[in-house]
Amino acid sequence: MPSFKGRLCRAYMRKTSNFNIYYTDDVVAKMNRISDKLHNEDYPEGFEFHKEQTPNGTKYERLSRQNVARNGRLILYFHGGAYIAKLFGYYRDFAEDFYYQAGEAETIFLDYKTAPEYQYPTQLNEALDLWHDLTTRQGYQPDEIILGGDSAGANLLLAMMLKLRDDGEQLPLGAFCISAWTDMTGSSKSFHENYGKDVEFGDLKHPVMSRQTKEYLLESDIYSFIGDADRTDPYISPVFGEYHNFPPMMFTIGGDEMLLDDTLTIVEKLKKENIPVLCEIQPDMFHIYATLRDMMPESQHSWNRILKYIRIMYHIQ
Secondary structure (H helix, E strand, O other): OOOHHHHHHHHHHHHHHOOOOOOOOOOHHHHHHHHHHOOOOOOOOOOEEEEEEOOOEEEEEEEEEOOOOOOOOOEEEEOOOOOOOOOHHHHHHHHHHHHHOOOOOOOEEEOOOOOOOOOHHHHHHHHHHHHHEEEEEEEOOHHHHHEEEHHHHHHHHHHHHHHHHHOOOHHHHHHEEEOOOOOOOOHHHHHHOOOOOOOOOOOOOOOOOOHHHHHHHHOOHHHHOOOOOOOOOOOHHHHHHHOOOOOOEEEEEEEEOHHHHHHHHHHHHHHHOOEEEEEEEEEEOOOOOOHHHOHHHHHHHHHHHHHHHHHHOOOOO
């Protein structure tokens, strides 16, 4: 049973952030309203904040501690929101935790172009462009970088790693995924069985997903970033990828998510390749619950485990 604060957060997410197609007239507009509401130009006190671009025009934000030299630790983070939501200010608070609790790491957030105007492979190309700029012009080594991402950002993280591996390039030191969105075919068991429990994308009043509902959902604007591409392409649906030669990874996922198996399938693939992997499943929790951090015990526990994973990867006592 979730904590009292956990129950409050579940109720709040159901009321304000449910994107079920039968209750949301315009998914894109609602995503943008929420991201606009959370957007600001604030950043943690004592940090430097810069909006920058690669030579090819890929936008990103850099947060680092004032008057502190680069120390060889960088968190490269990809935000979520179905590739529709824009990067907003709430994410910048993550940089404070990454600095103080994860080895004084610098943080960079990719500010990718959003759907439905920009579709695959736009975001993947931008992620690769930023990666190559960081590891060439800016002088970061791949084994200094840990990737992080939530939802669509975790999709992008995995797709980029698959592409780098397939191209014979060095992968980052590690990566953590929060509620990864990895299967654009909606073919998993949890996609159907958790439809009546998922407070953000499911339908608690009509818990059985019909064939018509599934088809309607998969053709909705939530999946607009795909365009006409093949949904089974591993760079679009990383659940269909192979995971040999990957670095140690960590995943967090809510037990009530329709996307539960999106994570569990990849975790099993990593294990079969003997890749060290941590996976935390929080019972009764919802999509990207871990990003709420100190708002409830469940998210704080998972967020602390992410920070511990980062410390372990950087060999910090």
